[in-house]
Amino acid sequence: MQDRIALMRDDPAVELSVDGNAIAGLLMSVFGREVTAMEEQCAHCRTVSVVGTLRVYMRGPGVVVRCPACAEVVLRVVETPSGRRFDASGATHLVAGR
Amino acid sequence: MTNAIDWQLATVTAVRDETPTVRTFTLGLPGWDGHRAGQHLDLRLTAEDGYSVERSYSIASEPERSGEVDITVERIPGGEVSAFLHEVVVPGDRLELRGPIGGYFVWEAALGGPLLLVAGGSGVVPLMAMARHRARSSAASLATAANGAAGTPARLLLSSRGPEEIIYRAELDTLASAGDGFAVVHTLTRQQPPGWTGYARRIDEAMLADVLEPLGASVRAYACGPTALVETVANGLVRLGLPPDRIRTERFGPTGT
Structure with a gap:
């Protein structure tokens, strides 16, 4: 995993990333409430992160959200002709709090 | 009462220059429920043909001000939304937005x-x-x-x-x-x-x-x-x-x- 973190730190694409804060509005339209202060667990490395700290790449045709610890994909959001497709297969769960 | 998820119309009540490339817009929002310092709002521009584009802008004003918020926008070369705000928008114009948004980058x-x-x-x-x-x-x-x-x-x-x-x-x-x-x-x-x-x-x-x-x-x-x-x-x-x-x-x- 350390290699992967080093890889991500050295990757010039990291400069293109923004934080989970940037998709707070998008996530609110998916979940119906604010979720960036909640915690999620990465399905790849099991690191628990606040959604607002996830690494977001939104310059492509969809939005790709990566784990800040292992750089694996946690969430994907794509607009398709049949609707918004939300893929959360890279996260084990989200803690909704109270 | 309005919901942060719903789009609402704000009226631009003031525009002022902060630097040669940065301008502050005061947005009148009678139904604004208040925000926390650090939150942002999403602004949506829609063309007559239905093409629409959204951008997030941080709220610059303090939560103690009611009925209006300030956003401060840097003009980005080639930027669709920031160029529109800088070149076209004047007091009296209406803008579509939703918010306040975000619960992580906040301080109270x-x-x-x-x-x-x-x-x-x-x-x-x-x-x-x-x-x-x-x-x-x-x-x-x-x-x-x-x-x-x-x-x-x-x-x-x-x-x-x-x-x-x-x-x-x-x-x-x-x-x-x-x-x-x-x-x-x-x-x-x-x-x-x-x-x-x-x-x-x-x-x-x-x-x-x-x-x-x-x-x-x-x-x-x-x-x-x-x-x-x-x-x-x-x-x-x-x-x-x-x-x-x-x-x-x-x-x-x-x-x-």
């Missing part, structure tokens, strides 16, 4: 401090909402406290390219001279006025250590700006001993986009 006076704010360029905008909120709550506590206790100790480190590009310069000077525990440290990375004795380089770990020193290691830190700058700040503060969960960041991508 009740959270306490000391507070370390670090910004690059227009990254100062959400931190200004925090500084204004801090000043208002410090004034309120001064009015009620007989012992004259000062506000939350806070320092803002702001990196700008040159003196003309310092956003909120006059107001920051005013806040820093209030004597209630707020200090501003500037670094000017490209152009310095004659006789400049302040920092004249990009933010680095040594600079962070200097600015942090009077506040101690128990600070809450908020960093906002271009991704590379925020990386430097977050990694630097961790090396200086701050727990990562006391550092909140808002990265807005590469410089100038």
Whole structure:
């Protein structure tokens, strides 16, 4: 995993990333409430992160959200002709709090 | 009453220049439920043919102001929304927006401090909402406290390219001279006025250590700006001993986009 973190730190694409804060509005339209202060667990490395700290790449045709610890994909959001497709297969769960 | 998820119409009530490329828009929002310092709003522009584009802008005003919010927008070369705001929008125009948005990059006076704010360029905008909120709550506590206790100790480190590009310069000077525990440290990375004795380089770990020193290691830190700058700040503060969960960041991508 350390290699992967080093890889991500050295990757010039990291400069293109923004934080989970940037998709707070998008996530609110998916979940119906604010979720960036909640915690999620990465399905790849099991690191628990606040959604607002996830690494977001939104310059492509969809939005790709990566784990800040292992750089694996946690969430994907794509607009398709049949609707918004939300893929959360890279996260084990989200803690909704109270 | 309006919902943060629903789009609503705001009326532009004032426009003012902050720097040659940065402008503040006051948006009248009668149904605004209030926000927390650090939150943003999403703005949506829709063309007659249905093409629409959304952008997020940090709220610059303090939550104590009601019925309106300020957003401060840097004009980005080739930027669809920022160019429209700068070139077309005048008071009286209506804009579609939703918010307030975000629950992570926020500071409330009740959270306490000391507070370390670090910004690059227009990254100062959400931190200004925090500084204004801090000043208002410090004034309120001064009015009620007989012992004259000062506000939350806070320092803002702001990196700008040159003196003309310092956003909120006059107001920051005013806040820093209030004597209630707020200090501003500037670094000017490209152009310095004659006789400049302040920092004249990009933010680095040594600079962070200097600015942090009077506040101690128990600070809450908020960093906002271009991704590379925020990386430097977050990694630097961790090396200086701050727990990562006391550092909140808002990265807005590469410089100038």
